[in-house]
Amino acid sequence: MTQPSLDSFPCLLMVTDFETNKLEYINRSASACLGINTDDIQQHSLFDIISKASSIFFESYVRPTIVSTGECQEVQLSLVASSGEKLPAVANIELAQAKIYWSVYTAVARDRLYQELIEVREQLEEETEKLVRLTRIDPLTQLLNRRAALDDLNSLQKRLQRQFIPVSFVVIDIDLFKKLNDTYGHSHGDEVLVKVAAILQNVSRASDIVARWGGEEFLVVLYGSCVEDTHCFCERLHAAISSLNDSIDGEVSVSVGVSALSAEYSVCSEMIDNCMKEADAALYQAKSKGRSRTEYFESV
Numbered sequence: 001m002t003q004p005s006l007d008s009f010p011c012l013l014m015v016t017d018f019e020t021n022k023l024e025y026i027n028r029s030a031s032a033c034l035g036i037n038t039d040d041i042q043q044h045s046l047f048d049i050i051s052k053a054s055s056i057f058f059e060s061y062v063r064p065t066i067v068s069t070g071e072c073q074e075v076q077l078s079l080v081a082s083s084g085e086k087l088p089a090v091a092n093i094e095l096a097q098a099k100i101y102w103s104v105y106t107a108v109a110r111d112r113l114y115q116e117l118i119e120v121r122e123q124l125e126e127e128t129e130k131l132v133r134l135t136r137i138d139p140l141t142q143l144l145n146r147r148a149a150l151d152d153l154n155s156l157q158k159r160l161q162r163q164f165i166p167v168s169f170v171v172i173d174i175d176l177f178k179k180l181n182d183t184y185g186h187s188h189g190d191e192v193l194v195k196v197a198a199i200l201q202n203v204s205r206a207s208d209i210v211a212r213w214g215g216e217e218f219l220v221v222l223y224g225s226c227v228e229d230t231h232c233f234c235e236r237l238h239a240a241i242s243s244l245n246d247s248i249d250g251e252v253s254v255s256v257g258v259s260a261l262s263a264e265y266s267v268c269s270e271m272i273d274n275c276m277k278e279a280d281a282a283l284y285q286a287k288s289k290g291r292s293r294t295e296y297f298e299s300v
């Protein structure tokens with residue numbers, strides 16, 4: 001069998017002097033990568049072919065390690081290629097008879113693969129977020145759907161059981177919505193739903209739960225909202241809804257029912273059901289009293 005040549009190894013092989021750090025040998029792979037002619041290696045030092053940061057790392061960590069143990073495995077460093085480009089690399093290093101023997105593997109492909117894996121992960125995360133959004137968002141109004149609202153309400157209930165915070169349940173129903181549909185068509189009805197949803201988003205806060213509860217009915221749960229705050233919210237809502245009539249066919253108004261969470265309900269497992277029933281009862285009162293108004297539930 002023919003004696004194998006070190007130039008056949010698909011990695012960079014080098015020998016440096018332990019005391020002077022001068023290059024004493026490089027194989028063909030190292031010569032091509034670093035742009036150093038094998039006849040001129042004595043003119044070059046280790047610090048000519050590794051980055052400044054890698055030089056500091058070599059002196060502060062690698063040299064003491066090989067003095068202590070005789071070797072240093074899988075050292076990450078940056079080579080300086082003939083083009084001046086810094087190449088990520090991994091080196092295995094061994095000290096023998098005042099010479100340091102290097103086998104170095106450039107990690108460009110590995111880093112490229114790592115970046116590709118990061119990009120794939122980010123794409124998967126983005127697709128997952130889209131899927132989650134599809135399961136939580138009403139496609140027409142872009143508000144939370146009923147299921148998502150219930151999930152958020154369950155989380156809210158757990159927080160309230162630890163510490164009570166004023167919360168108001170506000171149920172909003174578009175008045176005479178069927179008449180709007182029958183008169184102007186379902187596309188017009190959809191337009192009204194979208195515009196009302198946008199108003200609800202504008203008059204509420206990021207901490208509030210804003211959802212399409214079903215059909216032409218919406219739910220807003222005002223977090224940390226006392227009675228006065230809720231009253232102001234409802235006034236802003238009616239004023240904003242009223243302004244729609246300047247830019248849309250037909251007259252649009254909403255009836256609103258409000259239930260303010262009491263401290264005793266916040267520790268009750270049926271808190272959500274109780275508050276929703278109260279808000280629905282208040283909404284019924286608003287409808288029966290002529291619509292386009294807000295009614296607050298009052299216990300008898």
